[in-house]
Amino acid sequence: MAQLSDDCFAFGGSLMPVDEAVALIASRLRPVAETEMAPLAEADGRVLAEDLVAPLPLPPFTNSAVDGYALHGADLPAEGEAVFPVSARVQAGMSSAAPIEPGQAVRIFTGAPMPEGADTVFMQEDVRLDEAGGVILPAGLRRGANVRPAGEDISVGSTVLRAGQILRPQDVALVAALGLTEVSVRRRVRVAVFSTGDEIVAPGSTRGPAQLFDSNRFMLRAMLARLGCAVTDLGILRDEGDLIARVLAEAAAAHDLILTSGGVSTGEADHVKASVESVGSLVFWRVAIKPGRPVAMGVIRGAAFIGLPGNPVASFVTFAHVARPAIRALAGAKPETLLAMPLRAAFSYRKKEGRREYVRASLRRGADGAYEAEKFPREGAGLLSSLVDTDGLVELGEEVTGVKPGDIVRFLPYSSLL
Numbered sequence: 038m039a040q041l042s043d044d045c046f047a048f049g050g051s052l053m054p055v056d057e058a059v060a061l062i063a064s065r066l067r068p069v070a071e072t073e074m075a076p077l078a079e080a081d082g083r084v085l086a087e088d089l090v091a092p093l094p095l096p097p098f099t100n101s102a103v104d105g106y107a108l109h110g111a112d113l114p115a116e117g118e119a120v121f122p123v124s125a126r127v128q129a130g131m132s133s134a135a136p137i138e139p140g141q142a143v144r145i146f147t148g149a150p151m152p153e154g155a156d157t158v159f160m161q162e163d164v165r166l167d168e169a170g171g172v173i174l175p176a177g178l179r180r181g182a183n184v185r186p187a188g189e190d191i192s193v194g195s196t197v198l199r200a201g202q203i204l205r206p207q208d209v210a211l212v213a214a215l216g217l218t219e220v221s222v223r224r225r226v227r228v229a230v231f232s233t234g235d236e237i238v239a240p241g242s243t244r245g246p247a248q249l250f251d252s253n254r255f256m257l258r259a260m261l262a263r264l265g266c267a268v269t270d271l272g273i274l275r276d277e278g279d280l281i282a283r284v285l286a287e288a289a290a291a292h293d294l295i296l297t298s299g300g301v302s303t304g305e306a307d308h309v310k311a312s313v314e315s316v317g318s319l320v321f322w323r324v325a326i327k328p329g330r331p332v333a334m335g336v337i338r339g340a341a342f343i344g345l346p347g348n349p350v351a352s353f354v355t356f357a358h359v360a361r362p363a364i365r366a367l368a369g370a371k372p373e374t375l376l377a378m379p380l381r382a383a384f385s386y387r388k389k390e391g392r393r394e395y396v397r398a399s400l401r402r403g404a405d406g407a408y409e410a411e412k413f414p415r416e417g418a419g420l421l422s423s424l425v426d427t428d429g430l431v432e433l434g435e436e437v438t439g440v441k442p443g444d445i446v447r448f449l450p451y452s453s454l455l
Contacts, residue, residue, distance in 0.1 A: 052323045054435060055393045059362045062334075066341065068369030069293055071224040077213055080204050082265045083222035084368045089198040091215055094188030099151045100129075103183045106142040106164060106172050107155035110180035120171045127152065142172050151184060158183035191215075201371040203265075223369045228261050229288035230254060231271035233281065233299045233309055234347065239273060252421060253298040253352045257345070260356055261296070263455050264364050281312035289317070289340040293367050296360060299347030309344050313337060325435065327394045328418035329355035334363075341367065348418035354395050354430070357454040375454070377432055377447035384412035386440040388433055395430040397423045398448065410448050430454070 053061075072086040101107060108121060121142035127133060129148035136153040137143055143152050151158075157180050165173040191197055197215070198208055204220070212220055237251040238244050251273055261268045271288065274281050288295050297309055310333060313319040317337030324332045329351035333344035343360050345352045365373060381403065388394050398410040410431050413423045429450040433440065440446060 052325050054325050055358055058324055058332075058359060062359070062363045063366050063372055066363060066366040068367055069223055069226060072221050073224055074219045075222045076219045077209055077217070080209050080212065080220050080222065081206055083204050083220075083225075084265070084370045085198055085200050085202045085204060086221040086223045086369070087200050088196050089212065089220065091191050091193055091195050091197050092217070093215060094193045095191040095214055096185050096187055096189065099187045100185050101145045101147055101149050101151060101158045101183065102185050103158055103160045104146050105158045105160045105183065106174065107137065107145045107151060107158045108142045108174070109137065109139055109154055110157045112140060113157060113178060113180060114174055114176040116176050118173050118175050120167060120173050122171050125152065142174070144172075156181055156184060199371070201369055203368075203370050225265055225267040226294060226364055226367045227269070227292045228266045228294045228296055228364070229269045229271055229292040230257050230261065230296045231284065232273045232347075233276065233297060234273070235276045237273055237299075252349055253345075253347065256349065256353065257296060257298060257356060260353075260361075260455060261364070264361065265368065266364060276308055278308040278312050278315070281308055282315045285312060285337050285342070286316045289337040289342075292340055294341045294343065294364065295337060296343050296345070298345045298352045309333065313342055313344070317342065324355070324359065325392045326355065326358065327388075327392055332359055334359075346418070349421050350397070350418040350423060353424055357430075358395075361454070375449060377449050379445050380431075380448040381407060381409040382431070382440050382444045382446045383409040383442055384440065385442060386412065386433070388438060390438050391435050393435050394433045394437075395449075396433065397427040398429060398431045399426070400428045400448075410446060424451075 075083050106121070106123070112121070121140065123144050124138065124141040125135065126144040127149040128146050131149060133150040133152050137155045143155060145151070145158060157178065159174050159178060160183060163175060167173055197211060202208065232251050232254045236248055238248050240250045244250060254270065254273070258268055258270060269288070269292065271284060274284060285295060310319060313333065313335050317335055319333060319335035319342070323330055328348065329346050331346050332355050333342070335342045341363065343363060345355050345360065362373065383401065383403065386396060397413040399413070400408050401411050403409045412431070413427050415423065417423070429448055432447040432449055
C-alpha cells in the first residue's frame with residue numbers, strides 16, 4: 038500500500054488555485070510499489086511498470102507492401118516498357134523464394150518475404166502480362182518502392198513503451214506484435230468509497246419525504262472503474278462523527294485512497310472534516326474552483342483521503358480535476374495534459390476573477406457551419422440533467438471575467454475527463 042506521511046499535503050493558504058493543487062498532488066503522492074504480470078487480454082487500461090524494450094525488429098523480415106512483382110532495382114526500366122520472365126511465386130507466410138536472378142521478376146503478395154536480391158515491387162495494377170506469361174513493367178518507379186524493410190517500424194532493442202503509460206488497445210497490439218504474452222504493470226489502486234448524510238438513501242430503499250436517492254456514489258464508482266481502480270463500496274454513512282471516524286480508520290488499513298462525497302463543508306452536520314482529523318491529518322482545501330469549492334484532502338494512517346462536495350455536478354467536476362490527477366499519481370501513471378478544444382462561444386457569462394469555473398455546454402453548429410459551445414440554460418450544482426444533456430465543460434481560467442458570443446473558449450469534452 039502507498040504509505041503517506043501526515044504532512045504530505047501541507048498547505049498554509051485559504052484558497053488554492055487548481056493548477057497548484059494538481060501540482061502538489063503530483064509531487065507528493067508516491068505510486069503503489071507492487072507490480073504484477075498482466076496477460077495481454079487484461080492489459081488494456083493498466084499502468085506499465087517498466088520500460089518495454091523490443092526483443093525483435095518490426096517487421097522482423099523485409100517484405101512486400103503490395104501484391105505485385107519483385108525485381109532487382111538495377112533492372113528498373115529507364116525508358117518505355119520492359120518484359121521480364123516470372124521465375125517464382127511467393128505468398129504471405131511462405132519462405133522466401135530462391136535468390137532472384139538479374140532480368141527476372143517474382144510474383145509476390147502483400148506481407149510475403151522479399152527474395153534475396155530483390156529490392157523493388159511493382160503493384161499489380163501498374164503492370165500487364167504478355168501472352169507468354171512474362172510481366173510488362175513500365176518506366177518511372179523509384180528503386181525500393183513498395184517494400185517494407187526489416188526494422189522499418191521498430192528496431193530491436195529500442196524502447197517502445199515507457200513506464201507510467203496507461204496501456205491502450207494500440208499499445209496492446211504492439212506488445213502482441215513483439216511476440217510477448219504479458220507485461221509488467223503496477224497493481225490497481227485500491228479505493229474505498231462512501232457517501233455521507235442522513236438525507237440520502239440507497240436506490241431501491243424506502244425514501245422518506247425529505248430524502249434523496251444516492252447518485253454520487255454510483256457516479257464515482259463508475260469513474261473510478263474507468264481509471265482502473267479496485268473499488269470497495271462502503272455504502273452510505275449516517276451523520277455520526279464516531280461512526281465515520283471508525284470506518285475511515287478501518288478503510289485506511291486496506292486501501293490506498295478513501296474517497297467520499299458530502300459532509301466536507303463547514304456546516305454543523307458536516308462531520309467528515311472532524312472525523313478525518315480525529316484519526317489522521319487533514320488540510321481542508323478551499324480550492325478556487327466552481328462548481329466544487331469545498332474539497333478536502335489529507336492522510337489517514339498512510340492512506341490518502343479526498344472528500345468531494347455532495348452536489349452531483351460539483352462532485353463530478355472536482356473528481357475530474359482534483360481526484361483524477363491524484364489517482365493517476367497513485368497508479369504511477371505519467372502526468373496528464375488535458376487538451377481543450379478551442380470553440381466559439383454561443384453564450385454570455387460573467388464570473389469572478391481569481392477562480393476557475395467550468396460551464397456545462399453542448400456542441401452545436403453555427404450558421405456558418407462551425408462548431409460552437411452553447412451553455413446549459415440553468416446553473417445549479419445539483420442538476421444531474423446538466424451533465425446528461427451536455428457534451429462537456431467550458432473551462433474559464435482564473436483571469437477570465439466574462440464571455441460574450443463569438444469569444445473563443447476552451448472546451449473539454451466529457452470523453453477527455455472519463
